[in-house]
Amino acid sequence: MKSPAFGCVQPKTINDALECLQRHRPDTAVLAGGQSLMASLNMRLSNPAILIDINGIDDLSGISVVEDQLRIGAMTRQVELEHSPLVAQHAPLVSKVIPHIAHPAIRNRGTIGGSIAFADPAAELPACMVALQGQIVLQGPDGERRIAAEEFFQGLFETALSDNELLTAIEIPIAKHTQRFGFRELARRHGDYAMAGVCAASDWSSNNLIDLRLAYLNVGPGPVLAEQTASGICRNWGQNYDAVLEGLGSELDPTDDLNATSDMRIHLAKVLTRRLLEEWQ
Amino acid sequence: MTTHSRDRWVLDRPNSYIGRSVPRPNAKRLLEGRGNFVDDIVLPRMLHVVFVRSPYAHAQILSIDTTAAQTYRGVIAVVTGAQLAERHKPWVGVLKHLQGIVSPPQYAIAVEKACWQGEAVVAILAKTRAEGEDAAEAVKIQWQELPIVADAQTALDPDTPVIHDSLENNLCWERNFAAGDVDQAFETAAVVVEETFDIGRHTGVTVEPRSIVADYQPGENKLTVYQSTQAPHMMQNVFAKHLGLDEGDVRVVTKDVGGSFGIKVHVYADEFATVALSRMFQRPIKFIADRLESFVTDIHARDHLVKARMAVSKGGTIQALDFDDLTGIGPYSMYPRTSGIEANQIVNLTGGAYQIENYRATTKVVFQNKNVMCQYRAVGHPVACMIAEGLIDEAARQLRMDPVEIRRLNLYPDDGYPCKSVTGMAFENLSHHQSLDKLLDMMDYDSLRQEQADLQKRGVYRGIGLATFIEVTNPSPMFYGVGGAAISAQDGCTLRLDAKGNVFCATGVTEQGQGTETIIAQIVATSVGVAMEKVRVITGDTEVTPYGGGTWASRGCGIAGEAAGQAGRVLRDNILDVASVILQTEVDALDIQNGNVVDSVDGNVLTTLDEVARVAYYRPDTFPEDFQSELVVTRHYVPRDYPFAFTNGIQASYLEVDIETGLIRLLKHWCVEDCGTVINPQLVDEQIRGGIVQGLGAALFEHCIYDTEGQLQNGTMADYLVPMAAELPDIDCAHVVSMTGSSELGAKGAGEAGTAGAPAAVMNALNDALTPFNARVTAVPLTPQKVLEALGIL
Amino acid sequence: MELNGEIQLAATVDEIWKTLNEPVALRRCIPGCKAVERKDTNTFRATIRTKIGPVNTQFSTLLTVIPVSPPTRYSLTGEGQGGTSGFAKGTVKIELKPNSTGTLLDYTSQIQIGGKVAQVGSRLLTATAKKLVQQFFETLEAVISEDEFHDPKTVLPTK
């Protein structure tokens, strides 16, 4: 199981990386943390002519607060998010989610940008960004653009990133002290792809939930934002919202896989949501 | 032949290492990354072989075009099955004592058609593995798909196509056994419980994949094979036989083995191809199965569907047991052990802990277009255990008896040995009741039941599951030899005292991490009378070690250990003969302790072993003319008075099931087992723990999932789930000691006990937890999906 | 694996039938289909490149179009070989039922993958198949809605 031959470019700046993309596209693959790409190369499931290794671009790493946003460079390793006081303070949901991603050696290398650009439907970070109303920062030949996470993810492994663009950063609105965050997932083993999971973010005022956002993972081709269920729960907060949860299935689009049927995923999504909300009561 | 305790000479030795948890001397280099695994071997002119494998479960090879592949950089040759078939004799995986078993001839590389997804069809020899894989993509094969036999349940239907033209149907073997009046017993029984047990296919997943380097030297017509295997002498025989070489010209060397569990005791077509290719091209060739290859070519195991019923009296006495077993073994019976042994074991062993008079069992072993299936750790035992333990628990539930009480009532009494089970298994001395009592004590059974009841009131569902088991260990030739296989049941040990008082020990068994070398050294050190550091153990080299069977079926300690003990006793005698000449003393007045020759009465040191050796080797001229020192001895051992040394034990699982998600959390696991004399308690416990965890894997996670077209669906490490650290409980072990009288040492095996009982214990614990819901799951792995389905949620 | 469904198309049965039997249209509808070369009346050689997330595989495919019962019942079969990656096979059976707003297209599709892609990709098989089938019919809808689905620049080599 050895990877096929390819060429590799190791740009040192974002502009150089963009130039490489422009020059070699479409048969390129951007090598970020490589924790998914390298495995598929070893298995010869993908065969790009040119790898663009962006690990040498210092400008792509780092966590900072820019006005009311927490800005995370695309190449920031998951382990840095796990231990960052800035993330813990301003994006506590991210801190909650990271320990559920794979294992320590993977998080030491895996990056936030890689996970988001890859858009695996079972990944935690895409759903997390959708729940948090994160903005994905893309840079291309025509400059920088920002796109809301929920629009960035467009389907099974499909995103709004085009083949001459680079995902450079993620911006997350700084958490307010009135906000609440929750995360639940159910995997058969620690660190595995979850059978279903939910990221939740909500504002909170006089014992009422406001603007609840529920973003689910592995119950659709990408992260799924369940808007009707979320608003139904807000309306019924403090009362019985079982009926609202019953409708959750119609917002999700799971398929069968080896670990759970689509019915089971919907069932688990409901259970996880209820348990998450019970924590808030 | 039975040895009485007064003859247990080794056990009574001064400064004994028997029963001591001595750390393994050979573990240190492994801890420093200085192991010597096959993939670490690099030989001059060595090539790598890459196999192009069939993507189809069953397909005719219409044509193979290798012209493009041959032009690739680094490629030396591309060889098809037809080309290689001219260079070796095919094999047939049958044994005489499995009456009626059939299997077609199998070649190293598929010749006319591929019979499972993953079967090798073309071999590429290249300078690097990567270059070989590049060329593999350029091999063009024209396939014609053939009808696929995937489902074992329909494999024998008249309208199912027959896989092999040379056979009448897809039946490999069947066995029917009956004793007593089963029908009468069921008619009159107060309670009849019935279950279908579905035991999923799983596999071993050794972290070191199957690995081999073959080095044929034309000058001497000599073949040296470095192989990660459990049975070097068996492999030597097979390579010689099927390549037409003299067995004396074949040497198999086995250094460190990165896990085996029964996976590495079989003859794999691709490994044999590697050896045949080395002979064909007259240079060293390496094959290391990559992980994707492992999942579709390492033997799979289990895959049994069992319909079973048990008749029980009102008082809880088992009156009859009756079951039909069906297993699918892939397209070939594996060579040379066959793929019928697991089914045979299930017929032999089911319910073997209990006094059952009326018993009927049938098993059918069928061919199908899936990866080959064969013996893996605890062959047949976990299935046998699930049948009996699952049924007895269900009977207890219906009779409102405690699972402990119903077992107590039916287990063979501890004072009733020797005796024979209904299937003719001879039990020398087992300890079911003592083991059960010890287990209940260790787990504090009554408190646990109380805790379970208290928690249930708060909506927390926990379950306790018990599983009694017996284990086949120390097999005599009744296992394989009697069926005509060149698999040695005996094992030998050669000891040599060197000139500095060190003892070199060569044994026919191999080390795969169990601690074989350590326990052999402990036994030798004890029986000779030297410190363990003075004993050097050599394993895994057919040119150096005595002929032996290798390490499988929990035989290393009981058989090779006994040979080592006996050899040590003789070497000690021979050393004392020399010492008595030097010291001018009667032999009876001497003993060896701590490397010194001592006065056997007061223990005073009279001389040292290196002094004895010095005189023997450098100054034999000082001996009387009629005296010759003999400081190399060899002894062999094979159990004779029992076909197998049965062991017994019992396990318990405590778990919690989340009734909303179906997720099972293992809280604790216990095992009491009786392997006779315990040489090294720590090593035995770790064998038990490791075995249990493979059983827990079978219980909860491990499953080779195939689709209806014979395609493996989860052939990666990410998708084939094995239990990891975070999913596992702590495991407590304890022992009862009932020594076998067949040997001085009295040791039986322990390597498979854990795997035998764990799945049944977990299944019973789950069903105990689900009792309030009147729900049951009897198909392993016990997945959350199955739990929710049983609960009626899905 | 089987996927079934129906879609409402704003076109007549005849228009849809014509599209389904037109190689250029098929090339556009089949996701990842690069070149199509006619082998004989009903069979075509095609190269299909499937890129789903990490998996990027090229299949040499034999497409067979069977006009089961013109102009309402049709089937399209593809058998693709991807060398060491494995194989993929699929059949889409289509039934066209005219109704007041156009045509109701009823489909049943069967998809089978084998070899390495099956061994590695099963986690995502259903989702992928769903996506590919969806893409096929979405493109079909788009192609039909175009005035002229022939791309004049594409000239098909025929045997």
Added chain:
Amino acid sequence: MMNDSLGVLEGDSEVHLTVNGELVSERVPVRRNLADFLRLDLGLTGTHVGCEHGVCGACTVRLDGKIIRGCLILAIQANGKRVDTIEGLSDDGHLEDLQAAFHARNSLQCGFCTPGILLTAAELIETQPDADREQIRTYLSGNYCRCTGYHAIVDAIESVLRSNQEKSQT
């Protein structure tokens, strides 16, 4: 072959890095991963290859002090960096306590997974000195061991953590 950052590296490429404290300069195929580079080019066979898709953890090595999967990074990506393997970390005594505890507790059987497990355990000891058994188990969740069942491994790591705690208290 070009050194400018837009040049495409193809075929073989030069790497200069520090492995176990030694400067290493080699020409290596661009496609070769770090685990294969260590084994094939440097003869550091203590780094084992068990799955080549990042799951088993047998190829765990340290890159600039942090554990990573050796099979999920190219050798050329380690250019200019520091790599430590089981051999180096054994020789410099870094793993001494863990190795002694593993030996005493028989926390290894076949030893194939052991180098990866030791490196993972060492990072746990550095980053979570107060870890309990459950945290130890979680940290190890990415390392396959098929022989031991993990109980003995957890015991050994726990004993090192507790003994470190005792040392720091005195």
